[in-house]
Amino acid sequence: MMKKIRILIxxxxxxxxxxxxxxxxxxxxxxxxxxxxTGIRQTPEAIVKTAIQxxxxxxxxxxxxxxxxxxxxxVVDLLKAKNADDIIVFGxxxxxxxxxxxxxxxxxxxxxxxGTPIKxxxxxxxxxx
Amino acid sequence: MSKDERFQKRRVDWENTIVKKTTDRFPERKTExxxxxxxxxxRIDIPESGDFDNYTExxxxxxxxPYTRGVQPTMYRGRFWTMRQYAGFxxxxxxxxxxxxxxxxxxxxxxxxxxxxxxxxxxxxxxVAEGEVGKVGVAIDTMKDMEILFDGIPLDKVSxxxxxxxxxxxxxxxxxxxAEKQGVSRDKxxxxxxxxxxxxxxxxxxxxxxxxxxLRLITNIFEYCSAEVPKWNTIxxxxxxxxxxxxxxxxxxxxxxxxxxxxxxAALKVGLDxxxxxxxxxxxxxxxxxxxxxxxxFRAARRIWAKVMKEKFNAQKPTSMMLRFHTQxxxxxxxxxxxxxxxxxxxxxxxxxxxxxxxxxxxxSRDEALGLPTEDSVRxxxxxxxxxxxxxxxxxxxxxxxxxxxxxxxxxxxxxxVWQYLNKIDDMGGMVRAIENGYVQKEIQNAAYxxxxxxxxxxxxxxxxxxxxxxxxxxxxxxxxxxKLRDLQIRKLVEVKRQRNQEIVNQQLxxxxxxxxxxxxxxxxxxxxxxxxYATLGExxxxxxxxxxxxxxxxxx
Numbered sequence: 001m002m003k004k005i006r007i008l009i010x011x012x013x014x015x016x017x018x019x020x021x022x023x024x025x026x027x028x029x030x031x032x033x034x035x036x037x038t039g040i041r042q043t044p045e046a047i048v049k050t051a052i053q054x055x056x057x058x059x060x061x062x063x064x065x066x067x068x069x070x071x072x073x074x075v076v077d078l079l080k081a082k083n084a085d086d087i088i089v090f091g092x093x094x095x096x097x098x099x100x101x102x103x104x105x106x107x108x109x110x111x112x113x114x115g116t117p118i119k120x121x122x123x124x125x126x127x128x129x
Numbered sequence: 130m131s132k133d134e135r136f137q138k139r140r141v142d143w144e145n146t147i148v149k150k151t152t153d154r155f156p157e158r159k160t161e162x163x164x165x166x167x168x169x170x171x172r173i174d175i176p177e178s179g180d181f182d183n184y185t186e187x188x189x190x191x192x193x194x195p196y197t198r199g200v201q202p203t204m205y206r207g208r209f210w211t212m213r214q215y216a217g218f219x220x221x222x223x224x225x226x227x228x229x230x231x232x233x234x235x236x237x238x239x240x241x242x243x244x245x246x247x248x249x250x251x252x253x254x255x256x257v258a259e260g261e262v263g264k265v266g267v268a269i270d271t272m273k274d275m276e277i278l279f280d281g282i283p284l285d286k287v288s289x290x291x292x293x294x295x296x297x298x299x300x301x302x303x304x305x306x307x308a309e310k311q312g313v314s315r316d317k318x319x320x321x322x323x324x325x326x327x328x329x330x331x332x333x334x335x336x337x338x339x340x341x342x343x344l345r346l347i348t349n350i351f352e353y354c355s356a357e358v359p360k361w362n363t364i365x366x367x368x369x370x371x372x373x374x375x376x377x378x379x380x381x382x383x384x385x386x387x388x389x390x391x392x393x394x395a396a397l398k399v400g401l402d403x404x405x406x407x408x409x410x411x412x413x414x415x416x417x418x419x420x421x422x423x424x425x426x427f428r429a430a431r432r433i434w435a436k437v438m439k440e441k442f443n444a445q446k447p448t449s450m451m452l453r454f455h456t457q458x459x460x461x462x463x464x465x466x467x468x469x470x471x472x473x474x475x476x477x478x479x480x481x482x483x484x485x486x487x488x489x490x491x492x493x494s495r496d497e498a499l500g501l502p503t504e505d506s507v508r509x510x511x512x513x514x515x516x517x518x519x520x521x522x523x524x525x526x527x528x529x530x531x532x533x534x535x536x537x538x539x540x541x542x543x544x545x546x547v548w549q550y551l552n553k554i555d556d557m558g559g560m561v562r563a564i565e566n567g568y569v570q571k572e573i574q575n576a577a578y579x580x581x582x583x584x585x586x587x588x589x590x591x592x593x594x595x596x597x598x599x600x601x602x603x604x605x606x607x608x609x610x611x612x613k614l615r616d617l618q619i620r621k622l623v624e625v626k627r628q629r630n631q632e633i634v635n636q637q638l639x640x641x642x643x644x645x646x647x648x649x650x651x652x653x654x655x656x657x658x659x660x661x662x663y664a665t666l667g668e669x670x671x672x673x674x675x676x677x678x679x680x681x682x683x684x685x686x
Contacts, residue, residue: 014245014261016334019375019461022574023581025686039684040334041249043257065245066500066610070260096500097603114465114498115594117585 005129006056010038010047012075015065020092020114024060027118033125044074052084058125061091061108068095068103076107088128092116133178140175143190148172148202151192157206162525170525172206173198176532187432187541191527195435197428197540198528199486200451205524210482211489212514213290215457217242217267218501219610220618221277224267228282230504234511238320239282240290240491242266243300248335250296250670253618262615266292270622270667272660275303276310285313289320290365290455290489295337297324298346299669302657305358321362321411321455324350327388327560328367330680331569332374337670340561342677344395346652351396351406353653362411364392365455372415373461375577378426379543381415383550384560384569386433390551391560393442403442407449416478416485417459423478424530425539427454427485432540433547456482457491463498467593468604471495472509479517484530490514501608567685574685622665629663637662638672645676 009025011018018040025037036054038047051059059079061072072091079085091103092112100111110124162170173191176184189195192202201207214231217224228239243266246258252270253262262268269275284307293300301322308318326343329336336343347364354363368376368385376384389410396406414430416423434452438444458478463471472495482490492510494502502510518524530536554563563569583589590596637659644650659669 014249014251014257014335015265016329016332017373018334019373019577022686023375023577026574026578027581029686037684037686039682041682065261066264067260069612094498094500096607096609098607115591117595119585 004032004034005058005125006034006036006054007058007060007125008036008038008047008051008054008056009060009062010042010050010075011040011062012042012044012047012071013063013065013067014041015063015067016040017064017093018062020064021060021062024062024092024118024121028122028125031118031122044071044078047075048078048082048084051079051087052082056087057129059087059089061089063091063093063095066094068093069099072103072108073106090121090124131178133181135181136175136177136184139181139185140173140190143193143202144172147190147192151202151207155203155207157203158208159206162206164522164525170522172203173527174529174532188531194439194447194450196431196451198531200431200453200488204486204527205483205518206527209518209524210487211238211288212236212511212518213238213240213455213489213491214507214511215240215242215292215491216507218244218265218608219263219267219614221267221269221274225278225280225282228278231507231511232282232287234508235515236511238288238290238489241278241292243291243293244268245335247300247666248293248295250299250337250666250674252622252665252667253615254622255667258615262618263610268614268618269300269303270618271625271663271665272303272306273621273625273663275300275307279307279311283313284308284311285317290323291320292323294323294326294329294333294335295343296666296670297322298350298653298656299660299666301350301358301361302653302660305657306661315358316360318358319360321365322350323367323413324364325367325388325413327391327564328370328385330564330682331371331384332573333367333370336680338673338677339680340565342673343680344392345648347392348396348399348401349651349653351401351409352399352651354409355401355405361409363406363409365411365413366392367413369413369415369457371573372417372459374573375461375580376573377576378417378419378422379546380550380572380576382426382430382433382543383547383554384573385412385414386430386437386547387551387554387560387563389434390437390441394559397442403438403444404446404449407438407442407444408446408451411488412452412454414454414456414487415459416456416482418462418474418477420477420481420484421530421535422539422543423481424484425536425543427482427487428528428531428536428540429543429547430454431486433544433551453488455489455491456485456487458482458493460493460497463493463495464591464594465498466598466601468495468499470593471498472513475510476513476517479513480521480523483517483523486528496604496607499604499607501610503608565683567683570683570685625663626665633662634659634664634668637664638668641669642672642676645673
């Protein structure tokens with residue numbers, strides 16, 4: 001039997017909009033994954049620390065304040081610095097399409113914008129595991 | 130059924146007393162109101178027969194208890210709601226320009242959006258502010274930024290709403306100080322601070338301190354304003370964010386009124402007289418797409434609050450029983466897909482708010498699921514309100530949907546379900562307890578989850594998202610905030626610190642600490658004194674963090 005996939009859903013930055021993050025966390029749990037949710041207002045450092053401690057396979061970052069260009073890549077960089085870049089990082093939130101190519105380049109492997117069905121996120125996780 | 134003369138008599142009494150008193154002072158917009166085909170539109174329509182006592186008890190007339198039909202006797206025949214677009218981004222200079230643009234476009238009040246570091250009490254140079262400075266609102270570090278923000282805007286001529294909660298006392302202090310510099314006395318200032326901490330714990334997230342000291346700050350503001358800034362709305366008790374977090378319409382009203390009850394209890398506990406502050410409480414609700422449910426929701430909210438104030442808290446003044454509210458159209462109903470469709474959603478929501486009797490309204494822009502709205506989008510959003518106001522005719526007669534079987538049944542049902550929540554929360558020991566044990570968050574999340582599952586399964590249709598989808602090119606004109614803005618803001622902060630008298634600032638901050646330690650003292654005067662010496666928002670909040678501690682989120686999933 002394959003080991004269960006572990007996913008950390010995290011809210012970097014100062015934004016308190018957690019409806020999407022909590023929905024994704026609960027829906028992924030219902031889909032059979034092991035999900036940990038950080039709560040709001042986490043620093044990239046704290047997220048990376050939790051991810052390593054909890055031995056997760058994926059980190060899903062959610063942000064709606066517009067700070068994604070600064071904070072998402074910071075999480076990826078910190079993972080690299082801790083030799084934990086086997087953890088796959090994806091993101092979601094109010095993120096302009098035009099920012100996505102650059103985020104992909106900086107190691108955020110997938111970005112899900114408003115209206116994405118949960119099955120697309122699950123399909124992504126299954127393809128990337 | 131034969132006519133019951135009591136109805137007509139009641140209406141004539143109302144016209145001759147409360148209406149006359151109002152129109153003598155504030156004449157209506159026109160001497161005669163008609164439909165577009167010149168059919169006369171009466172100020173109010175009421176039944177001719179039926180259960181008179183039941184009508185009086187449940188609906189009454191506008192401006193009369195229980196205010197189901199509206200808080201003012203002439204409503205929009207007197208004047209339209211305040212059209213107030215929430216705006217602010219980047220630096221104080223940029224936001225000041227946007228405010229002047231909005232005022233030029235016919236907007237009648239300002240609504241200030243602050244960036245997240247400001248809302249959580251951090252200066253722009255704090256490490257946690259990285260990426261957030263100027264993004265969702267304007268960055269304010271010191272009173273200097275506030276002086277720039279309101280440059281050329283006379284504060285005795287505009288009413289200003291500020292979306293600020295944990296550090297509300299500090300931003301209010303800066304506003305009062307800027308007004309003083311403009312030569313405007315405090316008693317002329319009109320506006321609102323959100324100042325509603327409880328919904329931050331359950332839905333919005335910009336809390337700093339734990340509930341107890343937060344409630345002290347709030348009651349300090351009530352007390353200070355009733356003496357010093359009497360026309361200021363000291364709190365905007367908000368259901369907006371609760372709804373955005375995924376609650377139902379019933380939960381929106383229930384949890385907001387439960388918060389209101391908690392604030393009233395806190396103020397009574399420190400010895401304030403109910404009628405000295407209750408009239409300055411205001412509310413803030415959401416308007417979603419289900420038109421009739423939303424209209425019923427607003428009417429039910431007014432009726433319940435009036436009863437709570439009269440029966441539970443024994444308020445005497447009519448203004449203490451009136452639920453006055455601001456509305457914003459529903460951000461979470463906007464779709465990133467086919468975003469022009471959002472104009473239609475916003476128009477329906479505008480109608481809901483107006484038919485529900487709102488006192489002021491913000492209409493969202495079509496592109497807000499994509500990023501900050503462009504100037505074109507903001508203009509369309511404002512025009513939507515103006516079209517409803519001037520062209521739709523729904524403003525001619527007050528509470529025009531009253532008496533509809535569907536509306537009255539929905540109003541009654543919502544009221545009943547709200548009371549069930551209020552009683553349950555009361556049994557738990559009040560709203561602070563209900564939040565601390567995660568009950569409220571869990572209720573909201575369950576509703577949010579159910580909604581989203583229905584969208585996923587297409588049981589609930591969202592046009593353009595799970596039906597009638599098309600292939601689209603990404604939008605090209607999304608407004609961006611300059612990422613270098615933080616450096617600019619930090620340079621301004623350094624310059625202010627260089628120019629101020631550090632010794633006096635230290636003294637003021639020490640005074641603040643001593644005042645914070647003494648629970649019986651009001652913090653407002655020392656905060657006003659500190660901001661005048663250009664103490665920063667972060668410095669003031671840090672002292673309070675040290676004295677009060679910080680709130681830890683109780684994570685419920």
